Amino acid sequence: MKKELRNLIKILTSCYPNKSGLNFTNNYELFVAVLLSAQCTDKKVNDVTPFFFKKYPDFFALCNAKEKEVQKMIKPINYFKTKAKNLIRAAKLIVDKFNAILPIDQKSLLELPGVGEKSASVILACNNIPAFPVDTHVARVARRLGLTTHKDPHKISLDLKNKISKKYWISMHHALIWHGRTVCKARSPKCKDCVVSRYCPSSSIYR
Ligand code: SF4
Known part of the structure; x- marks a missing residue:
């Protein structure tokens, strides 16, 4: 993985919980x-x-x-x-x-x-088995961050799996969801508050 991508992963995975927003016990x-x-x-x-x-x-x-x-x-x-x-x-x-x-x-x-x-x-x-599920948040944030150009979730998942080391698949899946929900929102991304804006080709800050 390139250094920029490593930094982006490090920042995002340290900012958000490595867990689903759904409540369950088994x-x-x-x-x-x-x-x-x-x-x-x-x-x-x-x-x-x-x-x-x-x-x-x-x-x-x-x-x-x-x-x-x-x-x-x-x-x-x-x-x-x-x-x-x-x-x-x-x-x-x-x-x-x-x-x-x-x-x-x-x-x-x-x-x-x-x-x-x-x-x-x-x-x-x-269940801690490496996978990279793609929902609407993952798809949007991954595209904005330049990690994929696809719209199809299957193709996006393949792009992410190819670019990101397997050990980060689950934590990045969660991080991209939390980031999409709280900062990189669909209608109005809060680029000024974004911890990875310097790595983002879609950031509105540097335009
Ligand atoms: S800089 Fe803006 S568009 Fe890029 S990830 Fe952050 S919030 Fe999203």
Whole structure:
């Protein structure tokens, strides 16, 4: 890696927590939170999950849940009907095929209803398995920082994995999300408050 990129990684990863904004205490809770978080803020998910986990504490409970009741519990979440259906179907598959334990490998995760490449990568990363999930924040900040020119999340992930050492994939994934949420916002990036503005080709400060 080039010195500038090393410095940028060092600064960003030291400024932000190396953890997800979702609240969970085990892989069952992680799975539910990640599925609910598609097209939805972590805050909304974190508001709903404490009640959800109390009523459905594991995959056994969830696979026997009534779809209408799950819908009711997650109603504040976007696409709650589809997500309720996927959660129950996925729980049934995990109970039947994986002995009620969430499989922690990309291929098995992608077999589960509602799990795409990004969700699978987030689950892997939260289990400390090197992955570089790309959400809207990662995509935007990576483009502004000149780490990719792509718009497609898969291609962005490949660019980031090629440029950044594997040992930083997870911490940089988290750092780019936190940076995008708090400083490098979609509409009005706060370049004056940005700790990496000197390395950023999109910075408004030096123009
Ligand atoms: S300098 Fe501005 S555009 Fe670049 S990363 Fe920082 S906030 Fe984003």
